[in-house]
Amino acid sequence: MSTITSSSAASAASATVAADNAALQQAMQSVITGATGNSSLDVSTLVTALVNSKTAGQVAALTAQQSSDNTQISAFGTLSAALGALETGLTSLSNGGLQNTFTATLSGGTGITATATTGAVAGSYSVAVSQVAASQALSSSAFTASQALGTGTLSLSLGSKSFDVSITSSNNTVAGIAAAINSATGNPGITATVVNGTDGAHLVLASSTTGASNTISVAVGNLSGDNGLSSLGVTSTASTTGGQSTITSANNASAWTQSTAAQDAExxxxxxxxxxxxxxxxxxxxxxTLNLTSAAVTTPATTQTLTVAADTTSQASAINNxxxxxxxxxxxxxxxxxxTQGATTQGPLLGDSTLNTIKNALSSIVASGVKNGSTSQSLGSIGISLQADGTLQVDSAALTNALQNNSSTVASLFNSTNGIGAQLSTSITNFTKTGGMIDVRTTALNSDLKSIQTQQTSLNDYIAQLTSQYSAQFTALNTLMATMNNNSQYLTQLFGGTNSAGALATNK
Structure with missing residues (x-):
């Protein structure tokens, strides 16, 4: 069982014992009063006072210990949460990600945006776009909306992936065919819609994926009652030279038109x-990552400048965080x-060895810096100083200067092997993990709470037994004293007392 108790809990225990002693004195007065014949015993009050006086110390001690344990468990929870938040904030400072934070900006044109991530290298690049990637779209010739085109099988393909659609008398209109394509199992990304023009209903097929290789082709088989279904056959050919896709209709050169060609970005x-x-x-x-739009394609071609540079703003934000x-x-x-001198309540972990170990370990890491061969780098070299109270203070100007002009020092301080972030992260993990120092302490405290509960149960049983025993004894005593008082009064009536003559004395 832990021996650490808060001063407030101890004070409460003392107050409880004092109150029980006062109650006992008051109850004992009833015994004296009853014994002199003035009244009967206050059995309930007397029993309660006697039981409390005998058990108050134990009750108060267990309650105080229980309060102390719960307070310490809560305190370790608070500490663990703060350490966890710090460890999360150390991610980019412990895995080398801080040095891989870049900005990517373009100048000299429009239509291109860029982002830089891990693996980027600071530098300047020229970018000129001649065409953007597009997904193919095909439009069929016009049909009457209600026209039954016949029955058969449509074999559709998108690039190297294909699927079949069965056309029956229940779905052989333009709208029915479009619905059948959209709901077909294995459709790799061909969307079918119906566009109603002045000349009739057109079946429109569109690829959901851009790129020259993602072309749409349709083959018609198993024809029966052909009334236009055969004209839906079309073959698309992808460009091999960076240009646009082309199409060939199966039996009617004008059966299909290519409204948008499949093409790669160039x-x-x-x-x-x-x-x-x-x-x-x-x-x-x-x-x-370059994000291209059609606005980047101009005549004559516009060359834009891409600049990749260290994102010192984000780096400063991560360090300040x-x-x-x-x-x-x-x-x-x-x-x-x-x-706090003179205060009844002190910090719940005052003098705690676990807290002191964690405090010393963290402060040692930030104070020692990072060794690199025969030299070492400290946080002070980038404008971060250690204060007398153990906190850190940032000189924003010095930090900005270090990030812009001394990136090697920053990289050394926050390297992923023995950098300050890596050291702190490892240390915190050891403290907060299952089986770590904090877990061991809270497990012990919880075990102590279970022991206290067992002791409280045993004590409650003892209190109940003692209450029953005292109640029986003092109830019997109260009855005996009442009988004695009655006998005394009877004898006084017969023989007289100090201030009266009894009946026998008067009649003698």
Whole structure:
């Protein structure tokens, strides 16, 4: 059982014992009064007072210990939460991600945006876009909306993926065919719609995926009662030279038109030709995603400048966030271990060895810095100083200067091997993990609470037994005293008392 109790709990226990002693004195007065014949015993009050006087110390001690344990468990929960928040905030400072934070900006044109992520390298690039990626769309010739086109099978393909649609008398109108295509099992991304023009209803097929290879083809088989179904056959050919797709209708040159061709995005990076099946280009420049729109395609072609640079604003924000979270941990530990002279309530973890171990470990890491061979780097070299109360303070100007002009020092301080972030993260994990110091302490406290509950149950049983025993004894005593008082009064009536003559004395 833990021996640490709060001063307020101890004071409450003392007050309880004092109150029980006063109640006992009051109850005992009833015994004296009853014994002199003035009244009967107040059995209930007397029993309660006697039982409380005998058990008050134990009850108060268990209650105080229970309160102390719960307070300490709550305190460790508060500490663990603050440490967890700090560990989360250390992510980019412990895994090397801080150095992989870049901005990507374009100038000299429109229609292109860019983002830089892990793997990017600071530098400048020229970008010129000649065409953007597009998804193919085909429109059939016109039919009467209610026209039954016949029955058969449509075999559709999108790139290398294909599926079949059965056309029967129940779905062989333009609208029925469109619905059958959209609901077909295995459809890889062909959307069918009906466009009603002045000349009639057109079946429109569109690919959901951009790129020159994602072309749509339709083959018609098993024809019966052909009334236009055969004209839905079409073959699309992808361009192999970076251009646009072309189409060939099966039995009628004008049966289909290509409203939008399938094509890749075509562009140059520093004069080097490249292509992409989508307008989100991730493979052209390592760590950089280019987002292309048609606004980037101009005549004559416009060359834009892409600049990739370290994102010092985000880096400063991450470091300032770390300092703020670290200071929260320090402040939290200070509150939990606070000592106030003359106060009845002190910090719940005042003098606690676990708290002191954690405090010393964290402060040692931020104070020692990072060793790199025979040299070492400290937080002070980037404008972060350790204060007398254990908190950190940031000199914003010095930090900005270090990020812009001394990136190697920043990289060394927050490297993923032995950087400050990595050291703190490892240390915090050891403290907060299952089986770690905090878990061991809270487990012990919870075990102590279970022991207290067992003791309280046993004590309650003892109190009930003692109450029953005293009630029986003092009820019997009360009856005996009442009988004695009655006998005394009878004898006084017969023989007289100090201030009266009895009946026998008068009649003698």
């Amino acid at each position: 562009f140059k990076i520093n004069g080097i030709a490249a292509s992409s099946s989508t307008n989100s280009v991730t493979s052209a420049i390592a760590g950089v 770390f300092v703020s979270l670290y200071n929260t941990v320090v402040t939290t530990m200070g509150t939990l271990a606070q000592y």
